[in-house]
Amino acid sequence: MSTIPSALPMRSPNLKLALLFGIAGVLATLALWPYLLVLMPQQLAALPLPLPAVIATQTARAGLLCWLLAWLGLYLGAPYGLDAPWLRAWIYRRPRDPSRHARWWLAIVLGVLAGLVVTGLLLLGPKEAGDATTATGWAWRGFLASFYGGIVEEVECRLFLVAALVWLLARCNRRVARSWMFVLAIVLAALLFGAGHLSAAFATGVAHAPLPIARIVLLNALVGVMTGSLFWKYGLEHAMLAHFCADLMLHVAAPLAGG
Template identity: 55%
Template structure:
């Protein structure tokens, strides 16, 4: 598997990730609008303008943070090797197809754990009122899954986790140790879990147990994505995240309908 070096180009790959982040944000809006209709009904701006501005902002953020993550990760072995090979027309060697299946399997298992824990630890009853139908939720959830796989992995794993490893490596004169990757994955996962609280608040979920559930479950699956990023590259974390979200946002609504 090819990896980047300190002299590798990063801008073009970061642009691709930024563009993917922009499109994934556009795809997220049908899901968000369905879950929080009261928020959008109170808007004083045209919906197309709100979607365009938010998507552009996210795309630029993904581009900037992707470039930073790629730049800092070049000396740490943290990269997006398959995407790099595609963008820069380079061969990828030494990659086993079994790793892609492993990423999907881990993602599906993580999604099933989240669904199972949610059934034992239910969310606020008020959220159900925003769901028009299982089919409607499922197709919107499928589109929203792109946001998790692209945007959240670019920001939380490629940028945050890489940044934490880079900072910790400075304590050892630039030498990154295995414990640094583990610590960075845990820290990034906790921030990933906390990052879901604002959306939960918009759904009326303020109780301490609900907050704990959101942070802990997302942090748990975030650790899985972090390990895949460390060992196999960003694309495997993206695929696992997308697979987990498909279980949570598509399979579960259809299965429990």
């Protein structure tokens, strides 16, 4: 059956909400740079442009892409209930969809659990050589980097990718989205989300064999399935909160605990 919510007009405006995500993407990308500077210093030093120019261009590019993909995701997904209902109600000063119920505690608990599971499974694998950065240094950089995962990655891989896949599947069914279409879209987007982490893993030398590659894809896909499910049932804000909490476990709690 169709999942089109009655409280949301089919042609509701999305530009202002997408612009908010674009601005948030710029700020989140800026917050990511301290982490990148210690994660891949040699790769950044080898770039032909000066580092300030690299930071400025890549940050602007990320913000623009975040805005564009957010607009497309809202346009394609909102008619099927894939939306950011709390931010939409705030930006456009309209009543929130009464069918949407907040489950912030659930997003926090699932995010923390997913982060702990991923951290635990990573610790079972082969250990990589450390560097001179202290645990505290990794933790505060990881805290800032967690905003990138919670904002930019959720806009790209949930708001846009899941919405686009559901839209495509629904087009094959007289524009009616069924539950299995959402499940399939969430799983496919999660696998692509996991594969998207391979470029950084290759650059830093972490992924160098089939087993580490599969582990990176599947562990990140696990987080993607969790946040995708929250996006479907409760809205993008829940997915963002859960992703942020998962990254806090991985990039803040784990270094402080000696992981």
